[in-house]
Amino acid sequence: MEQLTGEDPAHIGPYRLIARLGAGGMGLVYLGRSDVGRTVAVKVVQAEHAQHPEFRKRFAREVAAARRVGGAWTADVLDADTEAAVPWVATQYIPGPDLTTVVAQDFGPLPERSVTTLANRLALALRAVHEAGLIHRDLKPSNVLVTVDGPRVIDFGIARAMDSLAGDSLHTRTGMLIGSPGFMSPEQVRGLELTPASDVFCLGALLVYAATGRLLFGATETGLNAHLFRIAEEEPDLTGVPDELVELVRACLEKDPAERPTPQEVADRTAAERSGEWLPGAVLAQLGRRAAHLLDYSPTPPAGRPAVPDPRDRFAQQVPPQPAYTPTAPAYSGAGRARAR
Template sequence: MDPLITEDPSHIGPYRLIARLGAGGMGLVYLGRSDVGRTVAVKVVQTAYAKDPEFRRRFANEVAAARRVGGAWTAAVLDADTEAQVPWVATQYVAGPSLQAVVAEDFGPLPEVSVCALASGLALALTEIHTAGLIHRDLKPGNVLVTVDGPRVIDFGIARALETLAEGPMTRTGAVIGSPGFMSPEQVRGQRLTPASDIFCLGSVLAYAATGRSPFGTTDSGLHALMFRVAEEEPDLAGVPESLLGLVQQCLQKDPALRPTAQDVARTATDSDEPWLPGRVLSQLGRHSAQLLDFAPLQTPDPTVISVPAPALLSPSAPTAAPTYQDPQPAWQTPAQTPPLPPAPSLHNAPTSTAHDPSAPTGPRRRRIVVAAASATALAVLVGGLFVIRPWDGGGEKKSNIVPAGFFGTWTGPFIDAEATAGDPLARLEITKGGRGDKVVEYSQLIDRHVCVYSGRLTSVSDTSPSIEIAAGTLERAEPKAAAEDCDKRQPAMSLVSLGGNIDLTTGEAETLTFKKDPLSDPESRLIDPFGGRRSPRDPDQIIHYDAFDMNLTGPGKNGIGIRTKEYGKTCRYVTEAFSLVEKWNDYKSEELRETTLHTAPSTLRADDTESDPGCRKDGPVLEITHLPGVDGKYVSVDVYNSPEGETLETDVRMDRSTD
């Protein structure tokens, strides 16, 4: 920690600043305390970055995504202002050194029991991150904090926003974020990333914790050579305990499709009931925590006071996100030689707003590596604390699209199952452009009132027929995320054939399944019109579970369906989207339509909604809305289920369209 200087503000929002924790390419990190004595880490973004509109846009998106991340292996975002002239965020402060500091400076390689517990904790953290739809992109020993009750993963939210800088004037090529010794092969090559990239980095982190060295060496032989080893050569795993060797080898597979998922690692890694750290490390952590409680600035400068209204703290039930700060240098470490801390950014008259932020500060010894895969020449330029590098990329040619145009778009059909040769089209294929090895297919299935979303990479395109081959799919996320354990972790490889305006899908596990173009993806389609409008029950006595229930359908897009419920005295507002539209006929020979049913995805509590009461469930209901021919949309019949449990809450409720 370093004392405040004259240019530092005395307060940011409701937090009194008492020290500087660190600085880096992204900005400054302060130690702060709230009015009730809670210790927090407060980070402010560099003014230069705050002026970049694309950075701000991605920054705000990452804040929204980070709100979905929670669990015991991350820390909570307490306050944030991403709209201010200089954005800032306050997070729960985790008092502990980084894994890098413990291994490299304090203790050395960790014992087997500690590395096993580390694997379990990091896998659970990545499960939360991936389920929220995020990819860490920079998992390394410096981004793992060591605490008495387990590891904490930090610094995963800012990577996407930092890519904006890498794609800006500094370099116009595709770019990724990472630290060379702990990057995945696809990061080195600048390819599109999936959660499997984090699994490779996890393998490198576990090897480092067990041996005290990176499995691919250091930059002593040159940055170019290090990245070549990551992409092409086998790791050096000498010294990794036998009980962990198989797991680490699986994580470090060059082919992302062959790596386990975070859930797989969490199930494989065993966590002992004994203390997870050696006694000497635990003693250091205890002393550091005690020193932190008594810490007070050695001197009080005459800092700037920011006279802005304090943003309200989030309620205890609000979603949490991964910490957005770097660990300070622990009190028991010898101070490292670091550059002078930069001056504080101007925060005068910065507007405030309450938000959440997954960004992460940079500590005194950290530097973020922005890798641009454009040529085989390594060019390192230090610009504003960022290293912009053009590493070896396996040839330097940017992959062009090879997917035939007839495959593009969104398609619906039955979900992949050995017995799913007929039935409701409760699965979606979204096919996009890409080259070999790129993720070009997202496969979603609505089953048991939850959605499982998988990604698939392109492996080949036929030269003789309109067909493409997709590698086995990996689970990207579950909606709601509590249903992740109910989703299959992988989907079989697919053969897709474009015929007569449809897509025929074959997996080898089921008969050929036919997917048709999703009518909801056509902006000119009027099929959803009969379902539209604001609706409420004709007979309130039909409502059994809820005290009140109504809905408003404005369109097929994201958040196109609003739901308001009242349950146990709490009014809650949810949003969702149409997942699929199913037409049913009187019999297979008849051309007479019997009914059309709109299936929704699981709903979620509306973000930043002041009309919902505290204590509402985060995961809202799933709806099946049925329209009968001949009624011209005057009413629909609605079945309501909870998610992810799948229990029926309301059945066959007639909902009339409001006339007001």
């Protein structure tokens, strides 16, 4: 989370902006708050993308479909303006770090119990996305937020709008790769038509990362083309994946999309009831510290911009002060209690 700069707007639609949450190929993401105090994540499309009519058309269609996605393991799409000069979409704010932060910075590879729960919840999230007629297309650790209750999938379906910016390659007209190296399916690498099975391959790659802390087909320092070739042609290295999960992960990573399990089948194979927390204690403690930081976060307005009062303060002011406590005599005196006996 970063402070706003002088170049950031104070409001987007009905939402007062509080901080920057991040940036990506699509645009900037802000932490916002509605006039009734609801906290949301507001994603704003880059102005250069908004200039393309086909992008706008697909973005509007994908946002409309994303608003139909249900289920407990996705971030709800709450609001959008796809006709604005700079289109935006607001989603439920999930107060947790992404999986990359947990694995690469805070903790390291997750234990078998956590990875199994992750597989189950993400499969259920993909089922909900697919039932809405969407394909995620960019399932990766940074699009999975980690909370005490379980993971949440974000940015589902939005990546399809980027297809309208592409020519005859994997790259957009602006040079941005469609998809994320290390978390792309073989058919995505080859530029073929995608089906929901593409998301299942990406789920398998994500589970390898969660269990081992490494990219499925190695780092990309050897060159992007060599990396994409390995995804399309080489067999995955599943060293370090827990024995109980290795066959399921291997099935998700089949080169032939028709050979992969469906999200429902993945969910069924990982649905065993487990008591206790799904994450190690150290991760839960870190989540608690992050939540406390968010509660204490006090945005500093950019230079030259007056501070905007928090609308939640209005409600605090409307509650009348409580009178000072004054002790009263007990309802029953000692004599009364004696008579009752």
